[in-house]
Amino acid sequence: MAAKKLLILPGDGIGVEVMTQVRRIIDWMAKKRKIEFDISEGLLGGAAYDVHGTPYPTQTLEAALAADAVLLGAVGGPKWDDLPFDKKPERGLLGIRKDMGLFANLRPATVLDALADASTLKHDVVAGLDIMILRELTGGLYFGEPRGIETLADGSRKGFNTLVYTTPEIVRIGRVAFELARKRNKKLCSVDKANVLECTVLWREEMIKLQKEEFPDVELTHMYVDNAAMQLVRNPKQFDVMVTENMFGDILSDCAAMLTGSLGMLPSASLGAADAEGRRKALYEPVHGSAPDIAGKDMANPLATILSFAMCLRYSFNMDAEAEMIETAVKTVLKGGLRTADIMQAGKAKVSTTVMGEAVVREL
Amino acid sequence: MAAKKLLILPGDGIGVEVMTQVRRIIDWMAKKRKIEFDISEGLLGGAAYDVHGTPYPTQTLEAALAADAVLLGAVGGPKWDDLPFDKKPERGLLGIRKDMGLFANLRPATVLDALADASTLKHDVVAGLDIMILRELTGGLYFGEPRGIETLADGSRKGFNTLVYTTPEIVRIGRVAFELARKRNKKLCSVDKANVLECTVLWREEMIKLQKEEFPDVELTHMYVDNAAMQLVRNPKQFDVMVTENMFGDILSDCAAMLTGSLGMLPSASLGAADAEGRRKALYEPVHGSAPDIAGKDMANPLATILSFAMCLRYSFNMDAEAEMIETAVKTVLKGGLRTADIMQAGKAKVSTTVMGEAVVREL
Numbered sequence: 001m002a003a004k005k006l007l008i009l010p011g012d013g014i015g016v017e018v019m020t021q022v023r024r025i026i027d028w029m030a031k032k033r034k035i036e037f038d039i040s041e042g043l044l045g046g047a048a049y050d051v052h053g054t055p056y057p058t059q060t061l062e063a064a065l066a067a068d069a070v071l072l073g074a075v076g077g078p079k080w081d082d083l084p085f086d087k088k089p090e091r092g093l094l095g096i097r098k099d100m101g102l103f104a105n106l107r108p109a110t111v112l113d114a115l116a117d118a119s120t121l122k123h124d125v126v127a128g129l130d131i132m133i134l135r136e137l138t139g140g141l142y143f144g145e146p147r148g149i150e151t152l153a154d155g156s157r158k159g160f161n162t163l164v165y166t167t168p169e170i171v172r173i174g175r176v177a178f179e180l181a182r183k184r185n186k187k188l189c190s191v192d193k194a195n196v197l198e199c200t201v202l203w204r205e206e207m208i209k210l211q212k213e214e215f216p217d218v219e220l221t222h223m224y225v226d227n228a229a230m231q232l233v234r235n236p237k238q239f240d241v242m243v244t245e246n247m248f249g250d251i252l253s254d255c256a257a258m259l260t261g262s263l264g265m266l267p268s269a270s271l272g273a274a275d276a277e278g279r280r281k282a283l284y285e286p287v288h289g290s291a292p293d294i295a296g297k298d299m300a301n302p303l304a305t306i307l308s309f310a311m312c313l314r315y316s317f318n319m320d321a322e323a324e325m326i327e328t329a330v331k332t333v334l335k336g337g338l339r340t341a342d343i344m345q346a347g348k349a350k351v352s353t354t355v356m357g358e359a360v361v362r363e364l
Numbered sequence: 365m366a367a368k369k370l371l372i373l374p375g376d377g378i379g380v381e382v383m384t385q386v387r388r389i390i391d392w393m394a395k396k397r398k399i400e401f402d403i404s405e406g407l408l409g410g411a412a413y414d415v416h417g418t419p420y421p422t423q424t425l426e427a428a429l430a431a432d433a434v435l436l437g438a439v440g441g442p443k444w445d446d447l448p449f450d451k452k453p454e455r456g457l458l459g460i461r462k463d464m465g466l467f468a469n470l471r472p473a474t475v476l477d478a479l480a481d482a483s484t485l486k487h488d489v490v491a492g493l494d495i496m497i498l499r500e501l502t503g504g505l506y507f508g509e510p511r512g513i514e515t516l517a518d519g520s521r522k523g524f525n526t527l528v529y530t531t532p533e534i535v536r537i538g539r540v541a542f543e544l545a546r547k548r549n550k551k552l553c554s555v556d557k558a559n560v561l562e563c564t565v566l567w568r569e570e571m572i573k574l575q576k577e578e579f580p581d582v583e584l585t586h587m588y589v590d591n592a593a594m595q596l597v598r599n600p601k602q603f604d605v606m607v608t609e610n611m612f613g614d615i616l617s618d619c620a621a622m623l624t625g626s627l628g629m630l631p632s633a634s635l636g637a638a639d640a641e642g643r644r645k646a647l648y649e650p651v652h653g654s655a656p657d658i659a660g661k662d663m664a665n666p667l668a669t670i671l672s673f674a675m676c677l678r679y680s681f682n683m684d685a686e687a688e689m690i691e692t693a694v695k696t697v698l699k700g701g702l703r704t705a706d707i708m709q710a711g712k713a714k715v716s717t718t719v720m721g722e723a724v725v726r727e728l
């Protein structure tokens with residue numbers, strides 16, 4: 001079997017240090033489980049801007065398109081805050097998502113038993129939480145045209161963006177959502193604002209059609225986005241799989257992530273369309289950002305990125321057993337009492353990024 | 365002094381019963397405090413559709429424009445769910461907001477001591493919470509053109525809406541926000557998605573300019589909307605006044621409302637531009653919806669609507685003393701142990717809508 005081509009993009013801030021820990025896990029997999037990886041590294045975001053004058057160098061895109069999977073740390077930081085819009089680190093992230101066609105963003109929000117008390121929500125409300133938010137990632141307001149800022153005849157200005165979805169875009173994200181739901185508890189909640197936005201009226205109509213025609217075994221419900229934000233706070237365990245458009249997904253998945261109280265634990269996967277052999281372009285990244293305030297201090301929590309690598313094994317390489325090994329190792333390390341600063345609790349042992357990474361490898 | 369013209373729109377569902385309790389308070393004010401109200405009633409939403417075949421009759425708009433203030437219950441319900449987009453109850457609400465020019469939606473999220481345990485969040489995270497979310501209400505995606513659903517040449521369809529703001533729209537909501545902040549703790553957080561949406565790049569630029577030119581005494585910070593959703597869950601007390609565009613405001617204010625755990629307690633005010641005498645068109649409504657499942661059962665919590673009337677006295681009639689009387693009466697009644705079903709706690713007395721309304725009047 002050919003070596004699995006992995007492109008690693010550490011990005012900015014803590015992205016670099018957490019990725020160092022993931023490299024340990026990869027090395028372990030290569031040595032102990034004889035899984036061959038062909039690894040290359042690239043630049044994205046601020047780090048790329050510093051070297052190439054652009055947050056999104058052509059060679060990064062080329063390497064990403066040639067890879068079987070991409071692992072990303074995080075991008076952004078105050079250093080690049082004053083750059084013009086098209087030079088900001090985010091352009092690199094949005095560019096690579098779009099050009100790799102990564103329309104399906106899987107954002108699990110799970111609460112591990114060991115960490116249920118880390119949440120600002122009451123223990124019973126979140127203990128055992130396990131929801132999957134599927135966010136459409138290459139459409140909607142993020143990429144819709146026309147967009148821009150114009151000066152009007154009277155000297156005032158107008159800023160505008162376009163929320164737009166076509167039926168094929170809705171159907172392809174819908175299929176991924178129903179398939180995810182089918183593998184879980186066969187319950188899908190589609191979130192929209194169909195009482196106000198025509199674009200999401202179409203979204204709802206297509207979801208209903210898809211359920212009838214292809215997924216009659218999955219129960220489909222609909223919820224307005226404002227109510228969804230409320231219900232996530234009121235009773236998050238009512239949800240299983242949720243699917244929504246790009247901007248709503250950005251907001252709701254971050255809200256859901258914070259319900260868990262341990263952002264440093266949450267992975268994500270962004271997938272493209274399946275090719276003839278069923279392979280999808282894919283990028284894996286932690287939900288947390290580049291945390292410039294603690295960058296370089298060996299304090300960051302590497303577990304979200306390590307768990308993102310586990311998702312990579314599962315979704316890109318069908319290596320469920322190895323993915324589970326990593327997930328179990330993480331749980332055991334936490335049960336053993338090790339905590340990075342972000343998830344520190346009374347009575348536990350506070351450890352560095354490096355020590356946490358080593359502990360996971362040891363557990364494997 | 366001329367009688368104050370109040371238009372009452374009970375709307376649908378529990379709107380009708382909660383408004384009955386507000387009428388008691390108004391009667392009490394008229395009798396005991398010699399405040400003359402000239403009251404009329406009108407139809408909006410589903411109730412209007414049932415009588416006039418439209419959720420938004422011309423006579424309702426005319427009465428609203430002639431009134432000094434409008435009190436609204438709530439609109440909507442499953443009975444009207446299958447109506448076409450332009451006949452749904454929401455069209456009435458959105459129409460009256462737009463036509464009255466109510467661009468400033470004040471959505472306080474406060475936690476009364478007596479109810480701090482009603483929240484799904486831990487006591488310390490929300491006890492004493494007191495934030496004010498100012499939502500722009502007549503612009504953005506809600507009203508932007510072009511909008512609609514189109515069939516494309518290949519038979520697929522496209523749904524689209526427009527997110528648009530002009531500088532005058534941003535500046536007028538910005539002024540209201542800074543003024544609110546000035547009366548409170550001089551801290552304003554403007555929420556946008558300026559790393560992705562040009563429309564909100566303009567929003568941020570105008571907020572910065574306004575602060576420099578007119579409100580140098582108010583501290584202005586900026587936050588991305590996804591982070592704002594997280595921070596509301598992580599540590600809501602970091603906020604004082606927040607200002608944001610229409611769609612983000614819809615989501616964040618509902619999220620913030622649910623943090624309090626007592627949606628049945630939260631009022632809101634929607635204000636228009638000040639005329640030469642400083643008077644603003646205004647509509648007051650509870651944050652909760654029409655709750656069709658408990659409508660007609662004398663179970664609904666009338667306090668949000670009663671507190672909305674208190675906001676009406678404060679913002680439309682400068683009657684701070686009377687507004688405070690009502691707010692104090694509500695607090696005392698809660699301290700006394702009375703609870704409607706939605707805020708029921710162990711050891712308290714569960715009462716009906718009517719009994720709760722009577723208790724507030726008695727307390728006055």
Ligand SMILES: CC(C)[C@H](C(=O)O)[C@@H](O)C(=O)O
Pocket residue numbers: 090093094250559560590
């Ligand atoms: C950095 C930013 C452009 C990005 C987004 O809005 O998609 C981030 O918030 C995310 O959720 O991955």
Ligand SMILES: CC(C)[C@H](C(=O)O)[C@@H](O)C(=O)O
Pocket residue numbers: 195196226454457458614
């Ligand atoms: C009913 C609906 C149109 C409305 C809105 O989205 O503005 C409601 O959610 C609100 O917040 O007042």
